[in-house]
Amino acid sequence: MAYLPAGMPTPQASQDDAAFWDGCNHKKLVIRHCNGCQRFFHPPAPACPRCASTKVDWKEVSGNGTVFTYTIGHHAVHSSLKGHKPYNVAIVLLDDADDVRLVSNVVDVEAHDMKIGMPVSIFWDEISEGVYLPRFKKNIAKEAA
Numbered sequence: 001m002a003y004l005p006a007g008m009p010t011p012q013a014s015q016d017d018a019a020f021w022d023g024c025n026h027k028k029l030v031i032r033h034c035n036g037c038q039r040f041f042h043p044p045a046p047a048c049p050r051c052a053s054t055k056v057d058w059k060e061v062s063g064n065g066t067v068f069t070y071t072i073g074h075h076a077v078h079s080s081l082k083g084h085k086p087y088n089v090a091i092v093l094l095d096d097a098d099d100v101r102l103v104s105n106v107v108d109v110e111a112h113d114m115k116i117g118m119p120v121s122i123f124w125d126e127i128s129e130g131v132y133l134p135r136f137k138k139n140i141a142k143e144a145a
């Protein structure tokens, strides 16, 4: 069962981010990488926001990261969320993609247990047949280390 209820809007890929969403549907987290300054960036764009190079490609990253910050949603910002329990929206700093942060959710942590700095790892949440969103689960092994 998906973290958020059916009926939530789904990603509408653009020319710039189609490869990102296609990667997700193959359970691969791919992030834009600049061959000019050798740094990752997100959201995807045809040129690097730091050095303006158009020599950019996609690199697969691990999907491990930490909760940079988060909020707990109690209000139904979309009609499909009416009656849904509080949910988190987390900003996850990826371990191996420079300062790239993804807006996502941590699916297995209750609102009162969310913590900044919590290690997390990717969880491919199938929101409809063959459509996966990059969400996260608490990385228990890393937390104990």
Ligand SMILES: [Zn+2]
Residues within 6 Å of the ligand: 034, 035, 036, 037, 038, 039, 048, 049, 050, 051, 052, 053
């Ligand atoms: Zn660059």
